[in-house]
Amino acid sequence: DSADLTVRGARHVRAAGGQLAASLGADPTPSAAADLAARIDARAAVGGRHWVAVAPASRGFGSVSPWADALGIALADAGRRVVVIDLADGPTPGQPGVCEIVDDELKLGQAVVFDPERMMARLGPGADHLRALEVLTGLVPRLPSDIEILVLALPALGQPGALTAAGMLDRVLVVAAVDETPRVDLIASLDAVDATDTAAEVILVDRSATSSMPPAVDAPVAPSVAAEPAFDPRPESGIPSPPEPEPEPEPEPEPVSEERPVRPDPDPEPRGTPFRPEPAPRPAPDPVGLRRPTDELDDEPTLEYEPLRPDDQDDHVAEEGRWAAPPAHRSLTGAQLDAPAPATVEPETSPIAPDEPDEDVRVTAALQTLAQEVWSRDARE
Incomplete structure (x- = not known):
């Protein structure tokens, strides 16, 4: 200035x-x-x-x-x-x-x-x-x-x-x-x-x-860091101020329709599809002849067995009524080992169940087969 x-x-x-x-x-x-x-x-x-x-x-x-x-x-x-x-x-x-x-x-x-x-x-x-x-x-x-x-x-x-x-x-x-x-x-x-x-x-x-x-x-003017412009900014200077930009017009709101919106119908379920209930989980049965440790059986009775009588009978046929406890986990004799394995009874399934057997059934059958092979090998030895 x-x-x-x-x-x-x-x-x-x-x-x-x-x-x-x-x-x-x-x-x-x-x-x-x-x-x-x-x-x-x-x-x-x-x-x-x-x-x-x-x-x-x-x-x-x-x-x-x-x-x-x-x-x-x-x-x-x-x-x-x-x-x-x-x-x-x-x-x-x-x-x-x-x-x-x-x-x-x-x-x-x-x-x-x-x-x-x-x-x-x-x-x-x-x-x-x-x-x-x-x-x-x-x-x-x-x-x-x-x-x-x-x-x-x-x-x-x-x-x-x-x-x-x-x-x-x-x-x-x-x-x-x-x-x-x-x-x-x-x-x-x-x-x-x-x-x-x-x-x-x-x-x-x-x-x-x-x-x-x-x-x-004639009022005192506060000091300013920026240099004053070359013209007097007061209205009496005669220099018009630049016009302020006009605000942009606000967009008009879209008309609200009085008709209630139609909600689309949900997709109908296909007809003719049979209802397939999910099978309840089944506990895996213990394989026959496999004994669990006694300390793992908290609430089950301890099974005690009488020693087998001397092996002096023909074909080692075990007598009936020699068990002191239910034969849930008994040892099999040689005659029983030589006997054919009992047929596995497949559980009843729903006609709408899939063709593949249940996972529990397959595991049980595999364990039974493995147990029979072990017992047969021990009997031959």
Whole structure:
């Protein structure tokens, strides 16, 4: 921002050491200057009278006469007795002014032009513009005591006589144009006014704006790490802000049908398929002749056997009724080993059962066959 050489806004006014009095638009109307007039009127109420000069910060600004006249009208509309002296432009030949009054050619009442609608009078420089700036100091003591406010329009303060005239007033309003006035000119004007011990304030005029803004408050600005933009972001800068993106329209909700949804029928079970119940698990039977350890039989009775009688009978046929306990786990004799194995009775199965035998039955049959082979081998040995 330090490389920007043009006044962009209030921040450059503060950087120059000035105080912002008002931000105005391009139209110099009494309504636009009403807020500034209210501030001057408040000062006049304290001191009884207030003399104000309006001067441009640079020669490139142009004439400040329209703004001085608008400010005088606004003050007169507020009930003040106002005299507006316009020395901003060139001479007014054929019309008396400051020079004629100072030279005692005319009285003040004969040289001024009264406003028919308000308590306000206007006075020009006269035939010699430069001389009017020099002799203005002799006119001020001749002003009537009932004049409450004097508004003096001056050329740029660098012009001869302008700074001298500004130094005898109560306040100088330095006018700067946004995006036009060089910052160095604003700084030089404020320093020149300060050298005269006269209070100075700044008026920012935005020529690109069509309306005026109320006087801005010279509030301190919080320090920012990022550099300020090259233009004044306030509304009076006249540069439009980029338009905000329009929000995307929300999709319309789909119409809800009042018809109740039809639930699909479950697949019907195929007809003609017979019901096949799952067979209950069966305990695996102990193979005949296999003995389990006694300590594994917790709740079963211990089987005790009588020794077989001597093997003195023919064909070793065992007698009946020789067992002391049910023959659940007895040992087989030689005749029994030679006897054919009993036919395995297949368990009844459902007609809808699969063709393969049950797993328990196959295991039982295999164990029985293995036991018979073992017993037969032992008997032969």
